[in-house]
Amino acid sequence: MSNLVMVMPYQAYIAKAHQEGFRISAIWDRAVADRLYGSQAGAYLAEVQAQVEEFRLVDFTDRTAYAEAIRAAVREFNADYVWHLGSEDSMATAYQTAAELGRAVNPPEAVTLVNDKLAMRRLLRERGISTVRFAEAGHWSEVAGLLADFELPVVLKPTTLAGSRGTYLLTDPADLPAWGQSLAGYQYDGPLLVEEYLRGPEFSVETLTVDGVHHVIGVTRKLLGPLPHFVEMGHLFPEPDSDQTRQVAALAVTLLDAAGYRCGPAHTEVIVTADGPRIVESQARLGGDKIPVIIELATGIDVKQEVFAALAGRAPAAPRSRSVGHIAFLDLPLGVLRAVRGLEAVRELDFVDSVSFPFKVGQTIAQTVNSKTRHGFVILTGADAAQALERADRVRSMITVEVEAPALAGQVVTP
Known part of the structure; x- marks a missing residue:
């Protein structure tokens, strides 16, 4: 039996953690729950609280209070680990605090290199991996001055927003003010990326890392909706084994190795261009959009359960496809x-x-x-x-x- 402080534990994770022998001290932010669950947020958090051994609410945007909540949970719960498998925008503080306490599942630097789009691009450029032309801007108003080095269209991205929020295909610089207004709607005022537009079929690689070894669960084919917003309108799992699929999976593993990722799930998006596969982005969590559900339908593997088996040091079962989810x-x-x-x-x-x-x-x-x-x-x-x-x-x-x-x-x- 191990004591685990979990930030943002979804209900679907709690029973899985208990089955692997973990007791849970949960930390949530009511504002984040409101954003995710709307009018059901209160009931959702009440159910989480009823299912865990300890429960705290804190404002994730108040980094001092957030870090202190983690310290208090570790101290009072006698926690062995601190883990965050929720939204990546609040992961950095959790892993930095966990590292200070000697309770981190992953080095905070590794999580940042996986999650932060700008940090990932810099890492890949330094290592000569999956090279993609990019430039960085501190504010959307600076983007116009960077376009001379690119051929339109270009992809514009906030470096830390998830769920396709703010990602935009720019074909006309006159559209920049409207894009800037959409960022304000997300209350985002952070750094931005300008990237070359990668053309080709898109996939994601679903992995589980155990003691630094990256196990590929499979490759998901992504079906993109209409541009300019890059919102996926479907996922298929698994993509059949082929030279292309193996190259895509190998590239994701190369990124995780370069980042120093040690434990847990990752979801890495890759586009296969005419020049070969190129990494789009990655996240230190399971894939969203119910990808774990279609994995289980296709293979029988419960990846949510396997996540906690990984923390317990057990490698995931070898996936065997029985259908396509x-x-x-x-x-x-x-x-x-x-x-x-x-x-x-x-x-x-x-x-x-x-x-x-x-x-x-x-x-x-x-x-x-x-x-x-x-x-x-x-x-x-x-x-x-x-x-x-x-x-x-x-x-x-x-x-x-x-x-x-x-x-x-x-x-x-x-x-």
Whole structure:
């Protein structure tokens, strides 16, 4: 039995940790929960508190109070480790504090090199790995002065935001003020990246690291939505074994080695260009968008459980694909929802695992501009990728909505 301080432990993780013999002292931020769960945040945190041995609330943006909460939890809970598997924007303080206390699962420098897009780009440039032309700006107003060194379009990225928030394909410099305004909507005023636009199919590599050894769970094919916002509209797992897949996986492992990553999950995004695979970004956590669910459907491997097995020092089981798991996001007409049909019929299909439809009658279906503004999803399986994609198209055709064509239809809403 080990005592574990966890920052932002999702409910789905808590039972898995207990099964591996860990007791949990949980640290959460109510404002973060509000952003993730809206009106259900209070109930969500109450359930977390009921399931763990110790519970604290703190403001992650108050670094002094946040660090002190970790120190107090380690001291009072007699913790063996501090671990953060939630949103990467609050990881740095957690790992720095854990390292000071000798309780870090990973060196804080390794987590920063994996999570921070600018730090990762600098590392790759220094090591001559997956070279991508880039420049850095302290503020969006500086970007225009950097464009002379690039061929348009270019990709613009906040260095520490996740979930496609603020990532934008710039084709016309006249659009920069509008992009700057969207960053303000995210309350982001940090450093930015200007990167060459990488063209080609996109994948993510799902890994679990145990004692510095990186185990590849598999490669996920990513289905990108319409530009300029780079929001994925689907994922397929696993991508079949091939020379290309092995190159993509090997590149992710090379990054984790270079960063000095020691333990836990990582999710590394790669585009295969005409010049070979190039790293887009990485995160020191499991992949989002229900990727762990489609991995389990496809292989039977519960990667959430394997995460805590890794912390206990056990390597993950070798993945064996039995089907293809697919999450397909919906793309609905924009407007005020008046009626929806077909959801129950979809749920009854034997190849459908789950359906999420986040709108109620009277709510506005707005344009998708990041991962939080998508229109719901279906998770399903197929014998192969072709069948999974065909089944997703069938499901989309079964779900019909009536919307009132509103003045809001073209409005971009940023949550």
